[in-house]
Amino acid sequence: MFELSHLRCFVAVAEELHFGRAAARLNLTQPPLSRQIQLLEHTLDVRLLDRTSRSVQLTRAGRSFLPEARRLLRLAEGAALAARRTASGEAGSLTLGFTAVSGYDFLPRLIKRLRAEAPDIDLVLKEMVSSDQFEALATGQIDVGLLRMTFNRHELQAVSVVREPLMLAAPEDHPLAGIEVVHLSDLAGQPFVAYSPYEARYFYDLVATLFAQSGLAPHYVQHISQIHTILGLVKAGLGVALVPRAARHLGFEGVVLKTVAMEPPALAELHAAWRASNINPAIATLRRTLSRMESTESA
Amino acid sequence: MFELSHLRCFVAVAEELHFGRAAARLNLTQPPLSRQIQLLEHTLDVRLLDRTSRSVQLTRAGRSFLPEARRLLRLAEGAALAARRTASGEAGSLTLGFTAVSGYDFLPRLIKRLRAEAPDIDLVLKEMVSSDQFEALATGQIDVGLLRMTFNRHELQAVSVVREPLMLAAPEDHPLAGIEVVHLSDLAGQPFVAYSPYEARYFYDLVATLFAQSGLAPHYVQHISQIHTILGLVKAGLGVALVPRAARHLGFEGVVLKTVAMEPPALAELHAAWRASNINPAIATLRRTLSRMESTESA
DNA sequence: TGGATCAATGCCATTTTTGTATCGATGTTC
DNA sequence: GAACATCGATACAAAAATGGCATTGATCCA
CATH class of the missing domain: 3.40.190.10 (Periplasmic binding protein-like II)
Incomplete structure (x- = not known):
């Protein structure tokens, strides 16, 4: 596995596109820098840089890796700073x-x-x-x-x-928008804007459980983490969604929220x-x- | 500066709270593990663990550092995976x-x-x-x-x-809520819910420039990155805010949006x-x- | 009090990293 | 086309870092 020092080497070469200048920047000579990059590539089993005796270019993988490398270095610096700050003891509110x-x-x-x-x-x-x-x-x-x-x-x-029921979010010109109280069976076959299983796990599970218990299998068209984005996609006509009742406080234009009849109610x-x-x-x-x-x- | 291998050592000790078991887990003996932790602490200039011959405890700084260390290790693994995936070439949409x-x-x-x-x-x-x-x-x-x-x-x-002006967001029972068109000078001295200079840099700069040009110095009470959270805090009475006109599509309950007279208009x-x-x-x-x-x- | 446990330290061997010198490839100038 | 300059890779040797064994010092328990 690579080390942060490998990432520093890679970032320097990726930015300079010249091993000599990158080495100078790192206060190294060129040969060990060359070897560190090779080590990194070997560790990843990915070629990050295409190089000749005359030019250095980032590969597609290298271009993708560069912001990740920068981010890791930035976070490491931040972690060190935060540790020192915590140790120095700062009064809280x-x-x-x-x-x-x-x-x-x-x-x-x-x-x-x-x-x-x-x-x-x-x-x-x-x-x-x-x-x-x-x-x-x-x-x-x-x-x-x-x-x-x-x-x-x-x-x-x-x-x-807070304990609140889920409500159906539908475009205001949707057939379901005219019904006073929606039943789960009305959702069968509807395109559904779902929650991301990674970033909105709680709601993803809640909705998945609800569908499993009701024997429903909606057609998922997108997985999104933020409620307001889900409402935007509903407005755009991508599908319907189940959102916590608190979403009514957004007053999202072009979207209506409908009570869904469920027993027992799915509460967030x-x-x-x-x-x-x-x-x-x-x-x-x-x-x-x-x-x-x-x-x-x-x- | 520390290396990811130092973080692996730290996480193992922090989870085991026992150098011997942590060393076994890392396939090391205890003395080099002890030294790696000391190196890490010396590098950070922070004591991460309080230890006697009988017990190992995380310090407050150590407890704060642990999730950062885990996060860095997790991101590093993810970066390696992503690099390999990119290199293998995946068709996109x-x-x-x-x-x-x-x-x-x-x-x-x-x-x-x-x-x-x-x-x-x-x-x-x-x-x-x-x-x-x-x-x-x-x-x-x-x-x-x-x-x-x-x-x-x-x-x-x-x-x-999209080019849209900023509008004033105020609680619906606020004095400024009754005025048809607000002037910047009306904001003087008002508590102001501001944008985060890190996560909402564009809006932070736009508003800061506007205030600087108008000679206004509002009283900042919070720095927030998300518009809908800003609207929530305005609703709670923490202060007023300037938000892009698109926020009117939310119809956020309890908050009114007012046109602000400015020449030239500040456009987002x-x-x-x-x-x-x-x-x-x-x-x-x-x-x-x-x-x-x-x-x-x-x- | 003696024995067991456990982190720190000393010493040494091994591994890794770095620097110098050199090689091979490529581009430019005459 | 030859000579020269440039630049990344490789070989070799020296320096630095890491890991293991043995030991020490502190603490706990029977």
Whole structure:
């Protein structure tokens, strides 16, 4: 497997397209640089550069690899900086992670309440997908996450803050748009804009389970991670989709949302979660706000 | 600077919390493993693990570094795989990158047209920020990007597809919500929900330039990358914001959009761009669709 | 108190990396 | 066409890095 130093060599040659100048830039001589590139290519089993005694050109694979290499080097530098910053100890406030969908309605409501009840809490907001939030909670990068729980995580405490049904999203001129209440069987054979199994795993599973239990096999036409993009594709006529009810707060033009009759209803659940061992006092304040929201408001 | 092999050592020890077992896992003996960890710590100038002869514990910095280390290792593996896949040559269709905002209106319209005019084009959609699209265009990962041009890129060909003014987003119960046409001077002193200088660089610069030219210094309260999240925070009362007119297609509940009087108007411009040397014939088809949209439709 | 466990350190052998010198290929000039 | 310059690859030797064995020091348990 390659090392980051190999990537540095590759990036230098790829940018200079000249082994001598690249070597000078790395404070090496040309022969070891030549050998490092060969090592890298051997490790990958991919030719990254076509070279003669007179010219160096990136192959197609080399051109594809270059931004990846740069990205890895950049992330490595960032990781080193972040480690030093963490070690130096920086005072925190309350860092709140949140998913995109929670930003449509729940987050605004939470923030409004929090500002009214605890105006001295300094809030830092970080949008990230639920899987990234789990890691960020474990490491203390965020204090609280608004996320989708996929299975029991005993190191976290969590409360359910939103339970909402899925609704059908259809173009406003779609046959199903005129029906008051849609049945799952109405979706049979419809082109379907689906969730990405990687980046929107929670919703992908929720919908897949629903279809499996109903014996439906819709025709998937795209896999997308973001709700607003899904609504855009529905608007464009690519198909219909099932989206959490919170999407109605977007008021996406050209798309109608329809109640779907299901028993039991497929509910999308949003949790607020924090690490039990996190001693940040602002978490207790947030928890009180959350419990007051639960008892007085519904999604 | 550290190497990926150092990260492998660290991850093994961090997961095992025992140098002997971690060493066995790496097919090493314990002493060199101990030294590699010391090297890594020395390189970072950060203590990652507190250890006695009896126990190994992650420090706070170590806990923060662990997911970064894992991520780097994962990305490195992915980069190797991707390089091999590229080298083996895979036939493509038309891969289209697009920004989140273009997903609100332009992309759905484009897709609708394209499906009508060229139904045999197999479209692969990838949402990514403009800076990532530039890299993806250069490497052939996407054929065409819907993106914000930040400066002239002579290796790309581009056409402007949307030019839209910024509008003021305010909570519907805000004093400015009742005014028909807002002036920039009305924004003086207002809490302002701003764009992230990293992830929404184009809009950050556009707004910053506008304020600098108008001699305004608003009070920034948050830096956010996604428009719909900005609208959510505006709804929550954190402040007002300037958003591209396309946001009106959202009809975001609780937020009103107001025309802002400016001369010259600050226009947000979206381009379709492709690499001049990309010979994918589907690009020509897309270009024809784009030129027809330009002559018959406006944003 | 003695024995077991486990991370750190010392010393040495092995492996890897780097630099110098040279070779082979290619392009330019006369 | 020959001579020269340029530039990546290869050979050889020296320097640096890595891994293993043996040992030390600290801690825990019976």
